[in-house]
Amino acid sequence: MRREATFVALVVGAALVSAPARAQISPGPLARAHAKLEGSTRCLECHDPDKGVSPGKCLACHKPLQERIAAGKGLHARPEYRDCKTCHVEHQGLEYELVYWGKAGRKAFDHAQTGYPLAGKHAPLACEQCHKARSYLGSVTDCAACHKDEHRGQFAGRACSACHTQDAWKPAPGFDHAKTSWPLTGRHAPVACEKCHAARRPDPANAALTYRVFRAVAGKDCAGCHEDTHKGRLGSNCSSCHSTAGWRGAGVVTAGFNHAKTAYPLLGRHASVSCEKCHVPGRPMRLKHDRCTDCHADAHAGQLARRADGGRCESCHDVDGFRPARFSPEDHAKTAYPLLGAHLAVACDQCHRPAALAARAKGSPAPLRFASTRCADCHQDPHRGEVTRLVAKSGCEACHRVDSWRQVTFDHAQTKYPLAGSHVRVTCVACHRRTEGAETRLRFAGVPQACDGCHRDPHQGQLARAGGVSCERCHTTDNLKATRFDHSRDAAYRLDGAHARLACSACHRLESRGDVRFVRYKPLPTTCSGCHGPGRTPGNGDRP
Amino acid sequence: MLQRVTPYRSAQVLLYVASFGVVLWLFVQGQDFYRTPLLERAHHDGYWLWKAGGAYGHRLGVVGSSMMVLMLLYSLRKRVGALRRAGALGRWLDVHIYLGVFGPLLVALHSTFKVQGLVALSFWSMVVVAVSGVLGRYLYLQIPRTRAGEELAFAELEKQDRELSERLRSGFGLDDAQLGRLDTIVAVPSRTSLAAGFYRIVTDDLRLRASLRAFARGCRSVPRPVFREFERVVRQKATVHRRILLWDRLHELFHYWHVLHKPFAVVMYVFLVVHVAVALATGYGWVGRS
Numbered sequence: 001m002r003r004e005a006t007f008v009a010l011v012v013g014a015a016l017v018s019a020p021a022r023a024q025i026s027p028g029p030l031a032r033a034h035a036k037l038e039g040s041t042r043c044l045e046c047h048d049p050d051k052g053v054s055p056g057k058c059l060a061c062h063k064p065l066q067e068r069i070a071a072g073k074g075l076h077a078r079p080e081y082r083d084c085k086t087c088h089v090e091h092q093g094l095e096y097e098l099v100y101w102g103k104a105g106r107k108a109f110d111h112a113q114t115g116y117p118l119a120g121k122h123a124p125l126a127c128e129q130c131h132k133a134r135s136y137l138g139s140v141t142d143c144a145a146c147h148k149d150e151h152r153g154q155f156a157g158r159a160c161s162a163c164h165t166q167d168a169w170k171p172a173p174g175f176d177h178a179k180t181s182w183p184l185t186g187r188h189a190p191v192a193c194e195k196c197h198a199a200r201r202p203d204p205a206n207a208a209l210t211y212r213v214f215r216a217v218a219g220k221d222c223a224g225c226h227e228d229t230h231k232g233r234l235g236s237n238c239s240s241c242h243s244t245a246g247w248r249g250a251g252v253v254t255a256g257f258n259h260a261k262t263a264y265p266l267l268g269r270h271a272s273v274s275c276e277k278c279h280v281p282g283r284p285m286r287l288k289h290d291r292c293t294d295c296h297a298d299a300h301a302g303q304l305a306r307r308a309d310g311g312r313c314e315s316c317h318d319v320d321g322f323r324p325a326r327f328s329p330e331d332h333a334k335t336a337y338p339l340l341g342a343h344l345a346v347a348c349d350q351c352h353r354p355a356a357l358a359a360r361a362k363g364s365p366a367p368l369r370f371a372s373t374r375c376a377d378c379h380q381d382p383h384r385g386e387v388t389r390l391v392a393k394s395g396c397e398a399c400h401r402v403d404s405w406r407q408v409t410f411d412h413a414q415t416k417y418p419l420a421g422s423h424v425r426v427t428c429v430a431c432h433r434r435t436e437g438a439e440t441r442l443r444f445a446g447v448p449q450a451c452d453g454c455h456r457d458p459h460q461g462q463l464a465r466a467g468g469v470s471c472e473r474c475h476t477t478d479n480l481k482a483t484r485f486d487h488s489r490d491a492a493y494r495l496d497g498a499h500a501r502l503a504c505s506a507c508h509r510l511e512s513r514g515d516v517r518f519v520r521y522k523p524l525p526t527t528c529s530g531c532h533g534p535g536r537t538p539g540n541g542d543r544p
Numbered sequence: 545m546l547q548r549v550t551p552y553r554s555a556q557v558l559l560y561v562a563s564f565g566v567v568l569w570l571f572v573q574g575q576d577f578y579r580t581p582l583l584e585r586a587h588h589d590g591y592w593l594w595k596a597g598g599a600y601g602h603r604l605g606v607v608g609s610s611m612m613v614l615m616l617l618y619s620l621r622k623r624v625g626a627l628r629r630a631g632a633l634g635r636w637l638d639v640h641i642y643l644g645v646f647g648p649l650l651v652a653l654h655s656t657f658k659v660q661g662l663v664a665l666s667f668w669s670m671v672v673v674a675v676s677g678v679l680g681r682y683l684y685l686q687i688p689r690t691r692a693g694e695e696l697a698f699a700e701l702e703k704q705d706r707e708l709s710e711r712l713r714s715g716f717g718l719d720d721a722q723l724g725r726l727d728t729i730v731a732v733p734s735r736t737s738l739a740a741g742f743y744r745i746v747t748d749d750l751r752l753r754a755s756l757r758a759f760a761r762g763c764r765s766v767p768r769p770v771f772r773e774f775e776r777v778v779r780q781k782a783t784v785h786r787r788i789l790l791w792d793r794l795h796e797l798f799h800y801w802h803v804l805h806k807p808f809a810v811v812m813y814v815f816l817v818v819h820v821a822v823a824l825a826t827g828y829g830w831v832g833r834s
Contacts (some may be wrong), residue, residue, distance in 0.1 A: 025818075027596065028582075047825070047827050092582070093582065100587055340684070
């Protein structure tokens with residue numbers, strides 16, 4: 001038994017007493033970061049008899065982490081990361097990596113769990129590019145911790161993320177120019193930043209570097225960026241005429257421009273003309289305006305150039321409109337063709353119309369000068385050439401006057417059929433009207449001159465002879481009474497005695513033939529018994 | 545003495561099979577973790593279950609070491625007079641051996657086969673104690689005992705040897721030459737070193753079964769119907785005779801075995817206590833806090 005006891009004492013003593021062996025009370029060496037805690041008497045610096053390895057003991061040393069956890073910041077503040085030893089396993093050996101990043105390794109770490117998701121260009125960065133210290137803690141989320149302030153304090157007090165994203169430095173989608181003192185409108189909106197913010201200043205810290213000036217851009221007046229194409233003639237207040245919508249077109253603020261201040265105030269219909277009609281885009285703004293034809297085409301195509309005033313438009317026209325022209329009948333009276341009679345009431349273009357000139361193309365100017373002023377140049381011949389010889393001799397004026405077409409003054413005595421007696425009082429149309437088919441017109445050629453050409457034979461042919469009816473044997477044009485008839489001379493039955501006192505109708509009774517009633521002149525009986533005798537009654541051819 | 549198949553023996557075999565099954569199942573469950581290199585174990589999915597202080601590992605340690613503490617009951621039974629009547633010593637030994645087999649196996653699983661530090665001394669002490677226990681059990685079986693577990697007297701052994709010789713001679717017709725040959729089969733070298741002698745005992749024991757079978761088949765005079773009985777008696781005779789021959793040698797070996805088994809057991813227990821104390825002091829608790 002003594003030998004056994006000695007053996008036991010030797011083994012136990014060697015194990016417990018020797019210092020290296022005493023250190024071996026630990027289940028394994030601590031990692032290098034915790035090497036200072038190594039030793040069998042220091043177990044309780046991390047271990048607690050009641051709680052084992054509790055976060056409280058870890059955080060008693062790791063104070064920065066404790067502060068972040070208390071502030072609810074970072075990965076370790078998340079409930080699933082509160083127990084340190086879950087990830088930071090100890091007693092695994094001196095070379096054991098205390099931070100375990102999971103099976104997929106550190107690159108697969110979901111940085112969003114730290115409360116700062118890595119996006120855009122931050123995503124592919126190696127950890128060390130931001131976490132330059134041994135610890136992963138620190139204010140690396142502050143852009144300035146890694147990035148230089150490209151604006152050199154111009155936006156001091158504003159977070160970089162207010163304008164920039166992690167995707168790229170440019171563009172800065174968070175920046176809203178509308179919130180500045182110079183909102184970008186119209187055509188300013190799509191302009192690249194550098195077009196306006198072109199100025200750069202040297203970096204006070206490094207003369208080799210410059211930075212772009214964003215605040216206090218030189219000149220918010222237009223001339224700061226734009227050239228004055230008006231060369232100062234219209235003042236310096238561009239916005240009184242122009243807007244950011246554009247230099248021309250919609251950008252022109254017409255309401256703000258007072259054309260009256262120019263050498264050519266806009267009056268009449270000029271006031272409503274759009275600017276571009278005169279100030280053609282791409283052409284100089286300054287325009288000649290001495291003569292209307294500087295802008296307007298000569299509607300008369302130089303026809304009036306020979307006038308004493310050289311054909312100046314304003315002699316007849318004004319800015320209130322091309323029509324009506326200020327050319328009165330009095331003015332017309334001074335021309336070679338004064339307007340008289342009905343011509344005074346005729347509209348100008350009734351005579352001066354392009355269509356009247358068949359040979360001219362459409363759109364050609366209205367003719368103001370005519371080679372002749374004959375009626376036929378304007379008027380059609382309603383007589384269809386029946387009076388050509390007369391017109392050739394005396395013109396239309398032989399019958400007509402400019403006062404009225406219908407007011408005819410014609411000397412019928414010049415014709416082969418001078419008017420006499422009642423014919424003088426008869427209207428022209430009474431003799432010259434001719435109906436041909438559906439058309440009724442005046443006819444002057446071939447008008448019959450015999451009485452029956454116009455008059456009916458009321459005697460129903462009783463007095464006709466060979467060669468026709470000779471009305472003039474008994475009648476004159478003065479009236480229709482047979483003032484030339486002498487019964488004793490002109491009839492085969494001589495009236496005498498009692499017969500001479502009889503009324504005509506005593507012998508020449510009214511008869512009817514159908515609907516026509518007429519006086520019977522012949523044949524009548526010439527014997528006494530023809531009128532007188534038994535059974536004869538007056539009016540019946542029988543006389544007592 | 546050859547053991548007979550009894551209900552106790554059957555239950556014992558069943559318990560061992562079941563317990564080995566449990567241990568094997570636990571090993572299979574944790575083998576992926578156990579095969580992981582030490583520096584990578586902390587990243588293994590099963591780390592918080594199977595590590596020594598893990599949900600499973602800690603319980604394996606508590607159960608295994610508890611079993612080993614219970615083994616001490618056997619020592620108490622042997623040494624404390626008051627317990628002398630508390631059951632047969634053989635049964636106590638069976639329990640001691642059962643706990644000595646599976647306690648260390650569970651502790652081995654608890655250790656996750658990561659053996660370093662102070663615990664290593666405890667562990668290797670445990671391994672020595674357990675292996676020596678197996679050897680001790682072997683030597684123990686070589687020493688004839690009564691059913692109560694008490695050692696047989698040498699004279700009693702010689703008497704059994706004589707009875708068996710007579711039975712072979714009269715019952716199965718063996719002559720003296722054949723009996724002499726049977727004795728030479730189990731003969732042991734007279735003087736060897738302690739270790740060589742033990743080695744010879746083990747190797748001869750392993751060879752003995754085949755040699756005895758060959759001897760039995762050489763005895764052609766034995767009638768066929770009783771051959772199996774003859775074989776059994778031959779084995780019994782050989783065993784008894786061998787134990788007579790090894791009597792001195794076995795007792796010498798058994799003495800030295802005690803010298804090996806007990807001190808390592810003491811070392812093991814001392815370190816076990818230290819280990820448990822450290823575990824409790826560092827907050828691992830009795831039922832585990834990972």
